Amino acid sequence: VTLKDITNEKKIKLEAESFAEQLRISAVQNLSIDELLQEQSKLLKASIQLAKLGIWQIDLLKDRVYLDEIARSIFGLPNGEKIIRFDQLIKFFPEKDRARLIKQFESTIVNGKEWNGVFNVVTSENKTKWISTEAQSILNEQGSVVKIICVSQDITDQERIKEQLIASEEKSQILFDYSPILIWEENFSEIKSNIDRLKAEGITDFKKYFKENQKEVKRLAETVEFIQMNKTSLEYYEVKSKDDLIQNLAKWFVDDSWELFTNELIALAEGELEFEGEVDIIAPKGDLKKLYLKLKIPPQYKDTFEVVLVSFIDITELKKNEKLLKEKEQKIREYSSQLEQKVLERTKDLSISESRLKVAQKIAKIGYWEWDLETNGVVCSKEFYNLYGKPLGSFLTLDDVMNCFHPDDLEYTENIMKGLLKQKIPEPFNFRIVTPEGKVKNIYASISPPVKNENGLFSKLVGINQDVTNIKKFENLQQQVEGVLQGQESERERLAGELHDSINPLLSLASLNVESVVEDENFQDEKHSGKLTNTISILQDAIEGIREISRNLSPAVLKNFGLAKGLEQLVNQVRGMEKMNINLHIHDMKDRVEFKIELHLFRITQEVINNILKHSKASEVDVQLIKHVDTLILMVSDNGVGFDFNKENLSNDGYGMKSILSRVESLSGTVDVDSAFDRGTTTIIEIPI
Numbered sequence: 092v093t094l095k096d097i098t099n100e101k102k103i104k105l106e107a108e109s110f111a112e113q114l115r116i117s118a119v120q121n122l123s124i125d126e127l128l129q130e131q132s133k134l135l136k137a138s139i140q141l142a143k144l145g146i147w148q149i150d151l152l153k154d155r156v157y158l159d160e161i162a163r164s165i166f167g168l169p170n171g172e173k174i175i176r177f178d179q180l181i182k183f184f185p186e187k188d189r190a191r192l193i194k195q196f197e198s199t200i201v202n203g204k205e206w207n208g209v210f211n212v213v214t215s216e217n218k219t220k221w222i223s224t225e226a227q228s229i230l231n232e233q234g235s236v237v238k239i240i241c242v243s244q245d246i247t248d249q250e251r252i253k254e255q256l257i258a259s260e261e262k263s264q265i266l267f268d269y270s271p272i273l274i275w276e277e278n279f280s281e282i283k284s285n286i287d288r289l290k291a292e293g294i295t296d297f298k299k300y301f302k303e304n305q306k307e308v309k310r311l312a313e314t315v316e317f318i319q320m321n322k323t324s325l326e327y328y329e330v331k332s333k334d335d336l337i338q339n340l341a342k343w344f345v346d347d348s349w350e351l352f353t354n355e356l357i358a359l360a361e362g363e364l365e366f367e368g369e370v371d372i373i374a375p376k377g378d379l380k381k382l383y384l385k386l387k388i389p390p391q392y393k394d395t396f397e398v399v400l401v402s403f404i405d406i407t408e409l410k411k412n413e414k415l416l417k418e419k420e421q422k423i424r425e426y427s428s429q430l431e432q433k434v435l436e437r438t439k440d441l442s443i444s445e446s447r448l449k450v451a452q453k454i455a456k457i458g459y460w461e462w463d464l465e466t467n468g469v470v471c472s473k474e475f476y477n478l479y480g481k482p483l484g485s486f487l488t489l490d491d492v493m494n495c496f497h498p499d500d501l502e503y504t505e506n507i508m509k510g511l512l513k514q515k516i517p518e519p520f521n522f523r524i525v526t527p528e529g530k531v532k533n534i535y536a537s538i539s540p541p542v543k544n545e546n547g548l549f550s551k552l553v554g555i556n557q558d559v560t561n562i563k564k565f566e567n568l569q570q571q572v573e574g575v576l577q578g579q580e581s582e583r584e585r586l587a588g589e590l591h592d593s594i595n596p597l598l599s600l601a602s603l604n605v606e607s608v609v610e611d612e613n614f615q616d617e618k619h620s621g622k623l624t625n626t627i628s629i630l631q632d633a634i635e636g637i638r639e640i641s642r643n644l645s646p647a648v649l650k651n652f653g654l655a656k657g658l659e660q661l662v663n664q665v666r667g668m669e670k671m672n673i674n675l676h677i678h679d680m681k682d683r684v685e686f687k688i689e690l691h692l693f694r695i696t697q698e699v700i701n702n703i704l705k706h707s708k709a710s711e712v713d714v715q716l717i718k719h720v721d722t723l724i725l726m727v728s729d730n731g732v733g734f735d736f737n738k739e740n741l742s743n744d745g746y747g748m749k750s751i752l753s754r755v756e757s758l759s760g761t762v763d764v765d766s767a768f769d770r771g772t773t774t775i776i777e778i779p780i
Contacts, residue, residue, distance in 0.1 A: 149239040167214025221250040273324040273403035279396035281314035297360035329375045364388040456558035480526035497523035654689040673712040691754040707731025725776040
């Protein structure tokens with residue numbers, strides 16, 4: 092639809108009619124025609140100004156073009172330039188319009204005919220305009236065309252609006268054709284006429300009428316006119332044209348579709364302009380599809396139903412998902428019922444756990460604190476008050492807490508606090524406090540990530556303090572035990588060296604001296620010869636025994652080749668005693684571990700095997716050494732008489748467990764003993780590496 096403002100043209104027409112009427116009246120009243128013409132000339136000029144009509148005249152004899160003010164404005168000429176040549180004027184027209192304009196002028200000159208047309212002009216300011224131009228010729232006495240008068244109007248705005256409208260129509264068609272949903276435009280005017288007829292006949296219950304008259308429903312369906320269907324519809328139904336789609340509608344829409352169309356008619360008859368529902372169709376490939384239908388009549392067509400818009404959306408997958416969702420909802424309800432019961436049970440357990448947590452915090456001596464950096468106030472748990480010896484529930488500031496810090500640790504803790512104010516969170520750290528009663532406690536502190544305010548700065552810090560005084564004492568004791576064990580090993584190495592380097596050479600020298608006496612040809616004392624020979628044998632046994640003691644005191648194989656080779660040597664020594672069958676299994680010990688761990692595990696193995704030899708009466712012993720990523724496991728099993736195991740046995744000197752425990756604890760490991768009468772014993776040592 093294009094619109095054009097013709098107000099000014101209507102005004103000119105009315106004024107012209109008025110002028111003619113005034114001429115008639117002047118003839119009757121004998122008024123001055125000149126006066127009337129002058130007055131009407133003024134009116135005509137004003138009307139031309141209002142209509143923005145530019146008048147230009149071509150004088151063919153003088154090759155001049157005369158332009159009024161509006162015409163000069165249209166062509167972008169200065170006000171003073173009222174007369175130009177024709178060749179100057181024609182340059183304002185683009186080449187394609189220039190040729191058409193010249194042809195029109197030539198035709199006018201030859202035939203004297205009037206003409207009109209729309210042309211483009213390019214003004215002196217290089218602006219492109221559209222102008223509507225009408226031309227009329229003026230003849231001389233001989234009937235030849237001597238002048239051409241042209242009236243032009245700038246219609247640039249109208250032409251641009253027209254282009255926009257055309258583009259909008261094209262865009263609307265594209266949106267219609269390529270919409271992701273199926274859209275049909277239909278004409279229901281026959282249905283409207285029939286509904287109006289039924290109302291005139293007195294039908295009011297349309298639901299009953301259409302339900303009982305299905306033949307009428309099907310007849311009305313045949314009156315529907317399909318105006319257009321978008322390309323998405325054609326692609327969905329795999330057809331090439333609207334006619335192909337219409338011909339196959341009966342094949343695609345199943346019998347249930349009639350119920351939907353019946354309800355559609357009922358809604359329209361009851362005055363509804365919108366209707367929606369779901370319909371089943373058989374798709375071109377034979378599979379059943381479910382579509383959501385939406386019908387809408389634009390308000391301007393509510394009295395005729397000439398335009399009815401119908402859209403379809405494939406909701407097949409949605410319906411499948413709805414079914415699955417309902418099934419899941421049912422399961423969720425069942426789970427919810429079960430969960431509700433479990434929540435009640437868990438709530439009860441949580442209440443118990445919360446009580447246990449408080450007890451655990453009390454036992455572990457863990458105090459919780461929360462420091463508000465904006466108020467400097469400290470909110471803390473009951474155990475925190477107990478740690479610092481403060482009255483329960485009293486208001487604490489950071490200064491109150493720091494006053495308890497040990498003088499020797501004050502500078503260290505103050506630096507940490509300064510770092511906190513600079514947005515730096517430290518790793519867990521230890522310090523000492525002095526309670527109001529004068530008790531010195533070792534405290535372990537850990538701070539969680541801070542809470543920040545709207546400016547991104549720390550506003551609150553939360554952490555825990557734990558009394559680790561007893562742990563520190565245990566660590567000190569552990570260090571003492573480690574020192575004792577290290578001293579023992581050093582002493583063993585010294586003794587082994589003394590035996591090997593001092594005693595053994597002396598015994599070997601004594602043996603050689605006695606052998607030289609016995610082998611001397613001048614020695615004739617048969618009475619003492621046997622004793623000397625026996626002495627040599629005793630000296631050799633003593634030498635071998637000292638070597639064995641030296642090896643046990645400081646096994647060189649262990650130091651030089653590692654734990655696996657050391658255990659092999661130990662097991663071979665036990666096999667040589669021929670008291671029991673002993674087996675060794677070593678898993679993934681390609682790389683050595685820290686020598687301290689190797690030495691302690693070697694001594695532990697010696698101690699366990701020694702206990703087996705003394706007490707178990709075993710015939711079979713298995714020794715396993717297993718290396719994992721972060722642990723080393725030693726397991727020794729026997730088939731001996733076993734014993735009634737309890738924790739007290741671990742510290743029983745009779746089984747040598749004190750030494751084993753001390754070594755395991757120094758390595759932060761664990762000991763597990765599984766034993767019972769007549770069931771043998773299994774000892775498992777696990778050491779972190």
